[in-house]
Amino acid sequence: MASNWTERISAFCCSPSGFLSGTNPDAFLAELLRELRDDRASYGVKVLLLSPLCEYPTLLCSSESVGEETALDLMSVFTQCPPRSSQFRCHLLVALTSVLVCSSCVSNRSRASLDFIDLLLQICQDTSDLDGDGTQRCPRATACDCLCEIEASCPGLLSQRLELLAGLRQQETSWLHQAFAGLQILVLRNAVYQLTKQTGAGAAHLKALLDGNTSVAWEADQEAFHMVTKDSAIQSSLILGPMGRVPTLHTGPDCKELRSVLSSLLEESYLLTPLCQAALFRRLTEVVAMVPGIPPTIFRAQLLRLLGTNEVCLLHVTLMMKCAFTDSLFSAEDEAFLLKRLVVLSQHPLLSTPEKLFYMDCILHFPENRPINCGDSDEALPVLLTPQLASALLPTVFNDSATLLARLHLQALVFLEEGEEEGRGLAYIYDHLTALLHIVDRGGSRDIVVTFFRAAFLFLFYFQHVEGYSARLSEQLCQLYLQHTQLAPHILNLVDKTLERLPECNWALGLLQGLQRVISMAPLGQLTLRDLSCHLKVLARVAEEGKISQCSTLGFLSAVITQSSSLLCTSGDWRLGNGVLGVCRRVLLHPSLDSLLIPLADILQHLTCYYGDTDIQDHARLYYTLLTTLSREKLSVVLAQSAAEGGGQVKKRTLSCVMAESEGLTNILTVHHTEQPVFQLTEALSGLQQEMENLQLSQDEGDKALESYRAQFSESGFASQIMLKYHLTHTEPHDPRFEQIFSICLHFSLTDDHYEQLQDISVPCLFRQRPPPVVQLTLKPRRPYPTTIHVSAIFTSKDGLTWHTTMPDVHVEFQQAFLPLPVPLSWSRASRQDVFEGLWEEFCSEMGDCIISLFCCQLREAALKALVEKHFLPFLVSDLSQEDELRVLLFLPPRSHVLLKISSKEDATQFNMATDTRQLLPHMNSYLLTVTSSRDESVR
């Protein structure tokens, strides 16, 4: 059983949605709670059982009331749990906190959540076995952490307990004081924040708060308190730099009490772990920022210790303090020191790469005492960061790629700031780029290739205007390309992105021209087919640029296809041919086509006559005809139209089908994806009821009813299917492109293994105006459980494009698997009743998977009748007019039965159930709950 739970819990945690689609969340929750109460289960397993509740409480407790009940259950488990299993008790506290916070019980101050908070406070104060074996320690700490989390989720909840918490912290000498300190400062911070939001609140209120004297003034303002709590601003950080607005509490200089609390927390801060210290300092910073009566110099004594620290979070919180207090706490020397520290730390040999990168990020967001540029622009260099200082962070080829790019970025900003364009700094950066390029040239790894192109983009982004360097880079890239044509996609990506980000810059065009030049000048003898394929891609991109002359491109194409040693024409490679045609097609659209007419015509003619692939020949012939017969204007209209999206669908289809490598062809050959579902399956009413009415009940099987019923199952595939009928309808909102759709192929994929794989279903067409077609799903259950089926479809739209769409899931409910008793239609009612009796007796034995159960609810007689008529009529074995007991037989393929005897007792309606598949009971139960209990309270 334990291993079973291990598997189930891990399946749940891997994919909660997938897991829950195969079962009912309520049923799963019930199972978890039952197992948790079970004394036989080990605590190891029970800890495991709590993890779904800790990690996904909202999936299991969908409403506040479910959360509340679950919490009550868990609390009863807690009270029954012996103190020595402290680990489990801790996990329980965490689970309880998760459930209560996430199901909004805490924010709504529900009964259970208030009880739970009392329980937590009680555990916190329980020092009974201080001298014992220390088992109480862990639950005490955890209880404190839980209170912290509750206060964080619902700020202000514990404001009234401030004095208690302060006392607990002060008395505690074991390491637990850390947990209390964290809790105290958080509650204090939230309480002060709330006071800042109250008009007229001042020193007296603050004093009352700290003394735990809650009777003063603010009781009256509970309403306002709730308002503040609901405001999410209180949960967010109050340290936003000089531009952020921090709410303030005007107390005057007299706030001795607060000052003494803060001092005592600061004094003991040293005793906290670095992580908790950092959190404490941040909260203290927030409090001091909100109360101008307390001077920031209160932190002064801690500062040196923090400035020298090797802990990233402590230095970080010091930076945040600087951000909040600027020169009221940090002198100009402190500032210079901190910045130097950050530079040192950004390249310290003993620190890890992520830490160094984080420090580098801190340099770019350095909180200056007197920032020059206002606003929170993304990244800015601190004034004090001179090129000299920054030179410690120049990139080298020994850096990993993230460090290299971060350093390059930083240096670019430094040199840009300095306006240093001819200086040594830029020269260094360029040399570095060249060094990377050489590594790529010598066969660097994929990572280095990607890093190089990113570095090149960064360089261009900042320094494309420095002609000397950008021209050289362009040249070097061309040479690199010639040696490594497989870099074509990287280079074209660089071209596209530079054009996109720097539209005014001509560099990318220059690079394209350079590529065109090196390609056309390279000796053809050494050209491999792989190189050629890359060249064609590059040339196609070059031909898209109207400003670049295409003469050399055509010269190259002509040479490639006509040279005697060329295998290209004789081999007749379709892809390469298409590549050549792709270039030609773009040239056809080129503004300087007039001057290219003859060489282009020659190429097309040569292809038409000699290319070894008929398809390519045909396309070339078409281009040739278009080129020689149409005027420029018409040509561009025809070609542009085929490329244009949407319009002229008839032309598009015919033209694009013959256009090699045109966008049209790609369009027609590609399966497009719809963003939204286009149509859906909606359940159609089944015709079961009518069929039942037309029955001729005459055939009597006598005593052997059950036997002959059973005999039917020897025939394979007998009664093994469920037919479900659905309408295929358009979804809203309506998309004019999909008004009429054709050749729809529906594909179903299961989310579990309860059913056999479904066949695809074809639907000839779907028009919005016409009645929806009916789709019949034939399900073959292995186990008749509820399930979810993913549905997708491929179809053709009116303009001839092929689309793939994901459709809304089809949920198969438990009751959809119900079938009437599968016996010949002619069987008499008596025979059916015999089968019922026989099965009932058998199931009552509770052998194997057979089980009986009872479900009760309160239903008036009329309501019961209506219910049976509505839900069970097709499955009724007895007569509806029969007063005392109604008998319902539900058959669930392939072999399961659920038998119901429904009778009205004086105070309740009883559903006696018997089934041969015990796993069906939870489903049946929740089904009965749904059908009976929209109004009525029901108990099992």
Added chain:
Amino acid sequence: MSLRALWIISNEKGQKASIRFSKRFSTVEHRARNLAGSSYVAVPEDSDFLQLLLTELGLSNSNKSYVADRDDCIYRPRSPAVELRLNGIGTLWPVLVLSQGPLILACLPLVDILSEPRPPLANLLSVSQGVTLLAGLQTFLLGSGVKLDSEGLASRVATLPSLLLQVCPLGTPLDTPLAGSHTASTVPTSTVAQKQPAWKTGVYRGRATVNVAVVETVRSMQYGNQSRQDLWDVYGTVTCKCEVEGALPNVTVTLSLPPNGSPLQDILVHPCVTSLDSSILTASSVDNADGSAFSGPYKFPFSPPLEPFRLCSYTSQVPVPPILGSYQLKEEENNLRVSVSLKLHESVRNSFEYCEAHLPFFNRNQMGVVDVKVSSGQVDVSKEKNLLVWGLGQKFPKSREVTLDGKISFTGSSLGPSDPLCTGLTAYIKLYLKVPDTTLSGCCVDQHSVQVYSSAKPRIVTSRELQSKEYFIWNSTGSAPMSSGQVMM
């Protein structure tokens, strides 16, 4: 200051990456939803997360040379906080990632600042806290060993739920796992008037012992070239193990330098150091060295934790590298002529624990005939036949200079390893050395300067050691890569 979720992923070579452990902190997620409002992006399920993360880290589809999503040049992954672009739903940010060896650790800190565009990392304390926690978990999972033993890893992963209950029960990191679990406390502390530090799990009972070790590491890049300045630097760490009674005992360790030693720079201290003199922190390696700078003694008063810890670290600018080398290669017909000389500086103790020079050769066939003569030590050819190992033993000869000369032919049948940096005559020697009982900076801890405020007389052990790391001597006849930009400026 909290984390929404945590993942531990193993990505071993030749195996499919998989999530070994994941944890969601539902209450923090609840806060994230409240804080972000309409811009809330939910955490995806594990399998989706894994796929997105691998793409972001450039680890997906490793067999394809170019994948637009992964390799776009406009995109610069801002490690350690990367973003995951969820299809059409939004962007998950900031996902902190630490990877070492086969293990990738990731977590998603809560963003508690409402701002559009996103706030800088520097404004989110949860980022440095997340990095600290992940680093702690990484050390815990991988141990100190370089190689991963999968069984050990599996058993440590299995203890994570109970470990997290201690260090991060509800998503707010409280401690790093290194400090151990808090259950180890054996001595009740209720009788102690003093508060016990939270980073100390118990109280030591027994004879007081203080162990202080100074280890200096020297790095160098030597080019043997007039136009290229040679580089070297030294950094040191002071590690302590203190067994002293009391909840909060006081210990002071003092570092001192020889009379004209250059000051210790970039000093970083452990959080257990109680107070610092501001003059200790002033010297910095990125400053122009100031002759009048404070040069000790450096006093570090602290209250020690139970486990061994790094009390402080420093860097130092020493005037000379311990070993000055020259390396010359010459291509001759079918041979490579090799000539090396190494000179030990007179100020360095001539007594090594080990000293080895490694001469690797890349982008060539395996070595055939190796005909080299050395003036001292002995030369071995590695099994793979692409590396010469010159063992120099424990001592340099009296002259303090050793040489290696000879010819190597690369006539082996199969190709040796390749390296994109070391092509042609670009080649290096890497030195591995360890010298006990010495430091380059001269920094030392005098036994008598260690003060322990306790009743019994403590036993005090101090030690010093010099070792090398990334100690390269480049062939001066070939081009060599630049290792630092600073000297160029």
